[in-house]
Amino acid sequence: MTDASVSSSAPGLVTEEHRREAILEATWQLIAERGFHAVRVSDIARVCGTSTGTVHYYFPGKSDVLTEALKYCVEQAFNRQSVELRRITGAHERLLKLIDMQLPRVGFILDEWSIWLQYWAESVVRPEFRAAHNEFYARWQETVIRIVRRGQSQGVFRAEVDPENVALRLTALTDGAAIQVLTGAPRMTTTVMRELLVDFVQRELGA
Template sequence: MTTSVREDARRVAILDAAAELIAERGYHSVRVQDIAKALGTSTGSVHYYFPGKGDVLAAALRHAVDRTFDRQSSELRAIDDAHQRLLKLIEMQLPRLGPVRDEWSIWMQFWAEATIRPELRPLHNTYYARWRETVVRIVKRGQRQGTFRSTVDSEIVAHRLTAMTDGLAIQVLTGAPGVTVSVMRELLIQFVHDELVSAPGGNSPLR
């Protein structure tokens, strides 16, 4: 293994550890010492790659979100049918206990940081545009396949579906009464059916 490969692997390990700690403890509760301890190394090793705490934590946010997008894109590409692809995307967004819930925790903290740190907003907005564009592409694919209604505006549907997903996930994660992962799934699937699959003015599917 070359030095550059080892250093890349070490950098990724630091970002993975930092992201896990952010999900578990919160952005501002993570110290460089905590990251070093999780890796069984020294703070100097962390600072070798990242000058300060803010550098490593901001990089960890980006790393975690990029990893989430890459995983989702890989799984979605394997599904040809647009309706099933959109249902799969919904399923992957449900904040169950485990890695996806951690990803949501990190994403919510990215929102919070972008609210008070203007320098993070361009990156945040790029990620959000990518999230919406994923939905837009699936809707247009469904329209080409004859699975979704041709009369709907894909951009409007994407804005509404992403907003619903985010709003429901926040309620699940904060323990809002009556809003569970199952409820979130049912509401989002019903939205897809009503907006994209059912015939206008009725509940019967297009096919």
């Protein structure tokens, strides 16, 4: 392939990728608002200002676009969090920032939690969802593990704690509290959720 052919094809490739991402972006937001099974391809096309044929060009079936949209949403959340965390040197501050980014406040983080809940539900009845789900979960726990180890090397977290065990319990506590927030459980708010998680960090990791 010559340099000229690469140059001439590049704009088309960029456009195709942008169109695909626009479809995924619209789809996951529709899923967050309406529910996984309530979203139609015609809804996606309307939001994107395109045709159902265009949606099917990138994703042959409804299940394909819905499934890829769930993965896309989670991937974007991980990428955003990674950028934010890399800006913070101290492990304790980095872990508190991660907690803050997990709080299901009004806005796109609340929508992302809606996606997570629906991903869990689909994984229960659709085994094909589980591999990606478990991969995402492993990445989240690995993020916590790295922060804990960083804190141990910095002397701000106790050296004797097991980072993997802390990550397992912290992610489980985060999920449990978030589910209660999202389902309107009495006495559970994002403020209470944050207090629970910060208290866990202080009790389990405080040097």
